Amino acid sequence: MNFELPKEQKECLVTLYNFGNEITNLRKRPLLIMFYSKEECSQIDEGDIYELEQKLNEKIPEGVFELDVCIQTLGGDANSSYLIAQLIRNYSNYMEILIPNYSYSGGTLISLASNKIILGKTAKISPIDLQLSYIGEDSPPAFALVNIEKYIDFIVDTCNKFKFKDEENKTKFVTPLIKALVESHGTSDLGELFRMRGLTEFHARILLMDYMFKNETEKRKIVDPIIKLLTSESPTHNFEIDFHIAKRIIGLKVENMDSKIYKLTRQLFSVCENARNFGLICEFVGNERRRPFFEIFLPKEDKKNE
Amino acid sequence: MNKEQDEKKIIEEFLKSKEKMNKFIKEDLGSIKSPIRDILKNKGIFF
Numbered sequence: 193m194n195f196e197l198p199k200e201q202k203e204c205l206v207t208l209y210n211f212g213n214e215i216t217n218l219r220k221r222p223l224l225i226m227f228y229s230k231e232e233c234s235q236i237d238e239g240d241i242y243e244l245e246q247k248l249n250e251k252i253p254e255g256v257f258e259l260d261v262c263i264q265t266l267g268g269d270a271n272s273s274y275l276i277a278q279l280i281r282n283y284s285n286y287m288e289i290l291i292p293n294y295s296y297s298g299g300t301l302i303s304l305a306s307n308k309i310i311l312g313k314t315a316k317i318s319p320i321d322l323q324l325s326y327i328g329e330d331s332p333p334a335f336a337l338v339n340i341e342k343y344i345d346f347i348v349d350t351c352n353k354f355k356f357k358d359e360e361n362k363t364k365f366v367t368p369l370i371k372a373l374v375e376s377h378g379t380s381d382l383g384e385l386f387r388m389r390g391l392t393e394f395h396a397r398i399l400l401m402d403y404m405f406k407n408e409t410e411k412r413k414i415v416d417p418i419i420k421l422l423t424s425e426s427p428t429h430n431f432e433i434d435f436h437i438a439k440r441i442i443g444l445k446v447e448n449m450d451s452k453i454y455k456l457t458r459q460l461f462s463v464c465e466n467a468r469n470f471g472l473i474c475e476f477v478g479n480e481r482r483r484p485f486f487e488i489f490l491p492k493e494d495k496k497n498e
Numbered sequence: 499m500n501k502e503q504d505e506k507k508i509i510e511e512f513l514k515s516k517e518k519m520n521k522f523i524k525e526d527l528g529s530i531k532s533p534i535r536d537i538l539k540n541k542g543i544f545f
């Protein structure tokens with residue numbers, strides 16, 4: 193195999209791995225990096241499940257007691273995100289998620305499988321609401337389920353505001369608005385979105401009850417309001433959730449990130465972006481999918497036992 | 499191990515791991531992925 197790379201690419205890789213090793217040694221536990229590029233076709237995808245499984249089998253085949261997962265993603269396929277979360281938990285008894293910048297949608301769902309979410313000062317997560325994206329050129333824009341629900345809320349609020357108590361007046365007002373919605377998105381797509389919402393809530397409930405709130409006595413009472421706030425009661429699909437909202441309003445188990453780890457994890461993802469620019473990581477597989485970058489770092493004492 | 503050897507090892511391991519993963523994607527991934535997921539994906543339901 194030819195190990196020759198241009199000097200700047202070698203430096204980029206060495207810097208990336210040095211940051212990974214430094215974080216691992218400071219936190220004294222294995223670290224899984226999950227980096228998804230911001231570029232097109234970088235969503236969480238089914239193929240990622242099997243790539244991650246390969247990586248876990250290669251580096252920690254027997255699993256580990258404690259694992260850190262440092263993640264950055266804009267989200268992606270709903271089912272794959274859930275399966276990735278469960279896969280990681282198959283390899284770790286205790287897991288903390290480190291988010292220095294952002295981990296949206298599917299990335300937020302993966303975070304719900306942790307015992308604790310560690311957020312950087314400016315880090316953001318998001319609702320786990322669904323949106324329907326049409327594939328191909330000249331496709332209509334993506335639309336989110338929560339936006340449809342807000343549209344329906346608007347119709348109901350307007351009826352109340354203008355006191356449409358008379359059924360005939362109410363029907364005259366409501367019918368064209370609902371007709372426009374159905375014409376715009378189609379009955380089957382609307383139905384599919386509402387069906388998938390149930391599935392997403394189901395996934396979130398399993399993860400929160402089995403991991404984050406595993407030791408609580410009244411799990412259901414804690415978990416159900418959290419799920420509502422992350423789905424139907426979220427203001428919009430693009431709503432950003434910082435440390436304060438995540439902890440005080442939503443009620444997730446979150447902690448502020450230590451400033452040294454915050455700096456290192458941000459630097460690590462910045463180097464990941466450079467490595468992607470060089471084409472070292474996040475390459476295209478076919479025309480539709482850009483690979484994520486998964487890597488596992490082991491603390492020094494674990495390396496000696498390898 | 500000196501710094502130069504350390505760096506050489508990092509790059510060698512990275513490239514070996516990448517080649518192994520490329521082989522897996524090319525030869526095995528297609529048979530593992532379930533066809534039903536492609537149907538869902540074509541509907542474009544994403545977070």
